Amino acid sequence: MAYIEMKHSYKRYQVGESEIVANNDINFAIEKGELVIILGSSGAGKSTVLNILGGMDTNDEGQVIIDGKDISGYSAKELTTYRRNDVGFVFQFYNLVPNLTAKENVELASEIVADARDATETLADVGLEKRINNFPAQLSGGEQQRVSIARAVAKNPKLLLCDEPTGALDYQTGKQVLKILQNMSRKEGATVIIVTHNSALAPIADRVIHMHDARVSSIELNSHPQDIDTLEY
Ligand SMILES: Nc1ncnc2c1ncn2[C@@H]1O[C@H](COP(=O)(O)OP(=O)(O)O)[C@@H](O)[C@H]1O
Ligand SMILES: [Mg+2]
Known part of the structure; x- marks a missing residue:
């Protein structure tokens, strides 16, 4: 069994x-440690998939297997525990708490799990060792996004889920953020799923899940994913 599997999953509003x-009969499998891109135009159903994988939303039908457990059958309480312990989220617009410093924003997340990473070290890992005492408003967009990645990663999540993480960033800053996410998978062995509408990002992923009109239209495997440094988009 793969690390993550969606089987005949439906979501209707x-x-x-x-x-x-x-989501109309979504099927895919993801192996542990992969960097996965879910690609598709606006309205294709990408965020719905991501939110269901992260336990922020529930499907109406079908299985959602994460590390051997079918979370589609979880109660609200079980989903809370799952989100808290096993999932890190990165959003397009960062969602940092404005009146907390970078370090405090990361601690907010790490304090709720048992074996969290050190907040200062995690911020240093994303290149923000000199910014730990700054407030979000004192940081650039790219720096804020790096704080939000540190916040997600500090929990040592099984799964790092990113919804349009470079959507609000300029080209160079976006590349820095993608490089950090690619390293999370390559060096730390984290399973990272990135949702994007930008097809130019596809070469960096181990696996690309194409979505169109609420369905998975195709799945590609890259045996040699491209390094971010050489990516042009
Ligand atoms: N809470 C909701 N209520 C009604 N429709 C929704 C809701 N969330 C998403 N949708 C609809 O579901 C479809 C897929 O949305 P979404 O997963 O956000 O797509 P994507 O992330 O690919 O842009 C869209 O048509 C969207 O309008
Ligand atoms: Mg979306």
């Missing part, structure tokens, strides 16, 4: 009289 099918 009732909007007034009509039903929107956001």
Whole structure:
């Protein structure tokens, strides 16, 4: 069994009289330690998949296997424990707490798990050793995103889930952030899933899951993923 498997997963929303099918029979498998890109245009159902994998949302039908457990059958309480202990999230707009320093933002996450990484060391790992006492407003967008990656990583999550993590960043800064995420998979063995609409990012991933119109349209494996340094997009 693969580390992560979605099997015949459906998510439907009732909007007034009509039903929107956001995920329509989603099937894929992901191995431990992979860097995965879920690629598709706006509205394809990518965030819905990511939120279900992260226990932030639940599907209506189908299995969601994470490390041998089917989380689609979890109670709200079990999902809370799962999100807390096993999942790190990185969002497009960082979602940092404005009145806490970089270090305090990371500690906020690391304090809720048993074997967290040291906040200062984790910030140093993303190149922010000189910025630990700065508030979010004193940091650039790229620096804020690196704080949010440190916050996600400090929990030592099984899964690092990133929804359009470079969507608000310029080209060079976006590359720095992608390099950190690629290193998390290559050097730390973390399973990293990145949602994006930017097809130019596909070469950096071990696995690319293409989504179109609520379905998985194809899945590619890259046996030689490209280094971020040589990526042009
Ligand atoms: N809470 C919701 N209520 C109703 N429709 C939703 C909700 N969340 C997502 N959708 C719809 O589901 C579809 C897929 O959305 P989403 O997963 O966010 O796509 P993507 O991330 O690929 O842009 C879209 O048509 C979107 O409008
Ligand atoms: Mg989305």
